[in-house]
Amino acid sequence: MSAALPTFADLAAGVAGGVLSRPRIAIIGAGSSGMAAAAEMLQRGLDPVLFEARAEPGGLWGKDPLSALYPDLVQGAAGQLPLSQPGPGSWAAYTEQCLDTIKRQGLASRIFTSTKVLCVTPSLHDAGADLLIASADRAAAPLLRHFEHVVYAGGLYHTPQMPAIAGAERFAGRILHSSDVRDLSRFVGQQVLIVGLGHTALACAAKLFPVAQQLLLSGRSPTWLVPRLLHGTPIDVAMRALKETFRHSYQARLWDACREHGALGHAVDPSSHEIDVGRQRITVSDSMLGPLRSGMVPLRPALxxxxxxxxxxxxxSTCQADVIVCCTGYQSQAILAEGSEQPQQLVGNVLHARYPGLWFTGAPALWGSPAPIAKKQGRLIAHAIAMGWRRDELAQAVRPYVNYDKAATRLPFGFEAADFNGYAHMVDQASAEPSGEHAPLADDPVDYAG
Structure with a gap:
C-alpha cells in the first residue's frame, strides 16, 4: 500500500522544487480522523497535506500500528470514514479499504508516509505554527515549515499510562498495562486484579475471566456498568432518544431503563435514582455483567x-494477587514546543483557546465516542477554516449545542475539553451550505508528490 503514497523523500523534493509552497493546512496523522478532516477540507476548496509517521495510513486499524493497542480492542474509529469496522485479524483488509477511500477522495498525493512531525511551535500572534518534520528513520535532515492551520489527529494510544502504586517495588508478582494482555497463557491459574472500570478494563476482564484462578476489579470513580442494548436498542441510540423525549426527567428514566436490564453501579450513591452521565462513568459490557452481579468477580474500591x-x-480490605493489570489509558504525546503545553479549554472541543490555527480532532468522548464524531469534528474544523472563523465566532456557533458544564475528558498535550453532546446537530447546522452542497475546489488539485 505504501508504494502508492509519497514519503518524506518526496516531501523534501517538493519543498526544494517549490511545490509545497501553497498548502496552508497541515494534518498530523493519517488515521481515520485525519483523513476524515482532510476529505471535508477538500470539499470546501481548502488545501491540506497529511503527515503520517507509519509507512501506511490507517491509524488504529492500520497494519502494524504505531500504538500500544491490543489487536481485538473494540473501537469505533473505523466508522469515521465510509468503511466497515474491521474485526480481529482483518487489519490488512481494512488497510486496502483505506487506500481505495484515499484514491476516491483525492488524498493520494497529499499523504506523506514515513514522515514524522517532531515538534509543533505555535504562534501567539500569527495564525498557525512552525512544524519540524523528519523522516521516520531520521535518515535525512528535517524540514521546518510554517502552516497557517495545524490539525492534530495523531491519536491517544501511543504510550501506556502506568499509575504510581505505593509499594510497587516490593510487589512479588507482575504489574502490567492492559496493552500487554495478549498471550492469555500467561494468566492461566493466576490471581488477577484489574485496575480500572472503563471499556478496556471490562474487555480485559472478559478475556481473563475464563483462564484466571481468581479475578477482581478495582475502580476509584463512580461507574455504571450497563448492557449494550436497552429494550433492543443500542444504548447510545437509546440514550439520545431518552434525552430528546424526556429532557427534564432524562437521568431518572435512563436509570430506570438500565436497572431493568441489570445495570450495576460501583461507588454510586445507593439512594440516587438517576444516572448522571456528567459525573458518573458509563461502561458498556454484556459479557461481564453476570459475573459481576453474582459476585464471581468481586468489585473493590480504589487500590x-x-x-x-x-x-x-x-x-x-485486602486480596492476594499474582498479576495487576492497569487499564489506565495512555499518556499524551509531547509534540508541542517547550513552554507551549499549558492546559487550556478547547473552543468547541476542536480549537485551542490560546493559539489561533491549532486544532484537534479524533479524541474520544467521556464514555465511548460514537463512531461519526471525528467526521463531525473534521466537518466543523473545515467549515470554520473556510469561513475564516476565529475563537469568538466558533464559540458563538457551538454555544447553543455544547454543554460545557459536563465533566471534562483529557485531550492530547494536557488540554481539557468538555464532552461532545450535541455535535451531530451542531455540525450539520453550522456546515450545511444553503444549496445543500459543499463549495467547489478553489483551484485544480495539486499533485504534491509530483
Whole structure:
C-alpha cells in the first residue's frame, strides 16, 4: 500500500522544487480522523497535506500500528470514514479499504508516509505554527515549515499510562498495562486484579475471566456498568432518544431503563435514582455483567498499596494477587514546543483557546465516542477554516449545542475539553451550505508528490 503514497523523500523534493509552497493546512496523522478532516477540507476548496509517521495510513486499524493497542480492542474509529469496522485479524483488509477511500477522495498525493512531525511551535500572534518534520528513520535532515492551520489527529494510544502504586517495588508478582494482555497463557491459574472500570478494563476482564484462578476489579470513580442494548436498542441510540423525549426527567428514566436490564453501579450513591452521565462513568459490557452481579468477580474500591502478594484497597480490605493489570489509558504525546503545553479549554472541543490555527480532532468522548464524531469534528474544523472563523465566532456557533458544564475528558498535550453532546446537530447546522452542497475546489488539485 505504501508504494502508492509519497514519503518524506518526496516531501523534501517538493519543498526544494517549490511545490509545497501553497498548502496552508497541515494534518498530523493519517488515521481515520485525519483523513476524515482532510476529505471535508477538500470539499470546501481548502488545501491540506497529511503527515503520517507509519509507512501506511490507517491509524488504529492500520497494519502494524504505531500504538500500544491490543489487536481485538473494540473501537469505533473505523466508522469515521465510509468503511466497515474491521474485526480481529482483518487489519490488512481494512488497510486496502483505506487506500481505495484515499484514491476516491483525492488524498493520494497529499499523504506523506514515513514522515514524522517532531515538534509543533505555535504562534501567539500569527495564525498557525512552525512544524519540524523528519523522516521516520531520521535518515535525512528535517524540514521546518510554517502552516497557517495545524490539525492534530495523531491519536491517544501511543504510550501506556502506568499509575504510581505505593509499594510497587516490593510487589512479588507482575504489574502490567492492559496493552500487554495478549498471550492469555500467561494468566492461566493466576490471581488477577484489574485496575480500572472503563471499556478496556471490562474487555480485559472478559478475556481473563475464563483462564484466571481468581479475578477482581478495582475502580476509584463512580461507574455504571450497563448492557449494550436497552429494550433492543443500542444504548447510545437509546440514550439520545431518552434525552430528546424526556429532557427534564432524562437521568431518572435512563436509570430506570438500565436497572431493568441489570445495570450495576460501583461507588454510586445507593439512594440516587438517576444516572448522571456528567459525573458518573458509563461502561458498556454484556459479557461481564453476570459475573459481576453474582459476585464471581468481586468489585473493590480504589487500590491503595501493595506489598509482596497482598493488595490493600481504600476501604481497608485486602486480596492476594499474582498479576495487576492497569487499564489506565495512555499518556499524551509531547509534540508541542517547550513552554507551549499549558492546559487550556478547547473552543468547541476542536480549537485551542490560546493559539489561533491549532486544532484537534479524533479524541474520544467521556464514555465511548460514537463512531461519526471525528467526521463531525473534521466537518466543523473545515467549515470554520473556510469561513475564516476565529475563537469568538466558533464559540458563538457551538454555544447553543455544547454543554460545557459536563465533566471534562483529557485531550492530547494536557488540554481539557468538555464532552461532545450535541455535535451531530451542531455540525450539520453550522456546515450545511444553503444549496445543500459543499463549495467547489478553489483551484485544480495539486499533485504534491509530483
Amino acid at each position: 491503595a498499596q501493595v506489598d509482596q502478594r497482598t493488595v490493600w484497597f481504600a476501604d481497608g
